Amino acid sequence: MAEIALTIDGLGVDFGGFKAVNGVSLTIEEGELRVLLGANGAGKTTLMDLVSGKTKSTEGRVFLHDTDITNWEEHKIARAGVGRKFQIPSVFKDLTVRRNLEVASCRNPSVPANLWFGFNKQAREDVDRVLELTGLTEESDRLAAYLSHGQTQWLELGLLITQNPKVILLDEPTAGMTQAETHKTSEIVNSLKGKHTLVVVEHDMAFVREIAERITVLHLGQVLAEGNVEQIETNPKVREAYLGSKGIG
Numbered sequence: 001m002a003e004i005a006l007t008i009d010g011l012g013v014d015f016g017g018f019k020a021v022n023g024v025s026l027t028i029e030e031g032e033l034r035v036l037l038g039a040n041g042a043g044k045t046t047l048m049d050l051v052s053g054k055t056k057s058t059e060g061r062v063f064l065h066d067t068d069i070t071n072w073e074e075h076k077i078a079r080a081g082v083g084r085k086f087q088i089p090s091v092f093k094d095l096t097v098r099r100n101l102e103v104a105s106c107r108n109p110s111v112p113a114n115l116w117f118g119f120n121k122q123a124r125e126d127v128d129r130v131l132e133l134t135g136l137t138e139e140s141d142r143l144a145a146y147l148s149h150g151q152t153q154w155l156e157l158g159l160l161i162t163q164n165p166k167v168i169l170l171d172e173p174t175a176g177m178t179q180a181e182t183h184k185t186s187e188i189v190n191s192l193k194g195k196h197t198l199v200v201v202e203h204d205m206a207f208v209r210e211i212a213e214r215i216t217v218l219h220l221g222q223v224l225a226e227g228n229v230e231q232i233e234t235n236p237k238v239r240e241a242y243l244g245s246k247g248i249g
């Protein structure tokens with residue numbers, strides 16, 4: 001059986017009497033891609049905030065492998081291996097795509113400190129691998145400022161991968177993307193399966209169908225259902241609470 005990378009156990013937060021996340025428990029296996037689905041206000045972003053330390057929980061626990069990271073400071077959780085991609089890019093616009101990835105590699109503690117004095121072969125291969133994974137090989141010498149919206153998002157994802165986090169949290173990775181960019185993003189995400197552990201918050205059902213293995217549906221801060229795409233699409237509770245009588249869009 002695969003090892004458990006992330007354990008969320010009875011997690012919740014009370015915002016002055018309102019429980020945006022209310023006793024959520026789930027486990028994510030190493031190498032798994034888990035989709036978090038739910039209507040606006042279901043608690044998805046808050047759950048990510050609780051895991052990444054942006055918001056402090058008022059109940060429950062979070063474990064990264066065997067380490068209890070509950071309510072650690074955000075930077076400490078990031079350093080422990082929870083990588084989070086936000087909508088707003090943090091790429092260096094006046095550096096090339098490759099240089100952005102090289103800089104991110106320097107933040108990876110497993111990369112030797114002599115990086116700046118001759119980028120070593122292993123580090124170069126790692127950057128090449130990330131360029132390939134994110135479909136940015138041909139853009140490697142372009143300044144990040146000249147990338148399209150989609151390419152910028154893929155570079156952002158690449159920066160995360162380069163740091164080799166134990167768990168990657170992606171909040172609506174296809175927001176604002178064209179259909180073609182969304183499709184490309186599904187290819188990238190699919191190629192990460194098995195190599196990285198991902199939790200993806202996403203609304204776009206077409207995208208979810210392309211990437212999802214296991215889906216957790218949140219509703220009113222609680223887990224409503226868990227299963228594969230077909231089980232979720234045909235689940236009466238999910239249809240009633242979230243997808244409407246016409247089913248999934």
Ligand SMILES: Nc1ncnc2c1ncn2[C@@H]1O[C@H](COP(=O)(O)OP(=O)(O)OP(=O)(O)O)[C@@H](O)[C@H]1O
Pocket residue numbers: 015018020038039040041042043044045046047
């Ligand atoms: N700091 C806060 N104080 C009070 N209420 C909050 C706070 N943060 C979030 N909420 C509320 O908690 C609920 C869950 O919000 P959250 O953003 O987690 O939902 P979501 O599932 O991510 O929705 P969306 O898909 O719209 O992003 C919402 O009703 C929101 O208004």
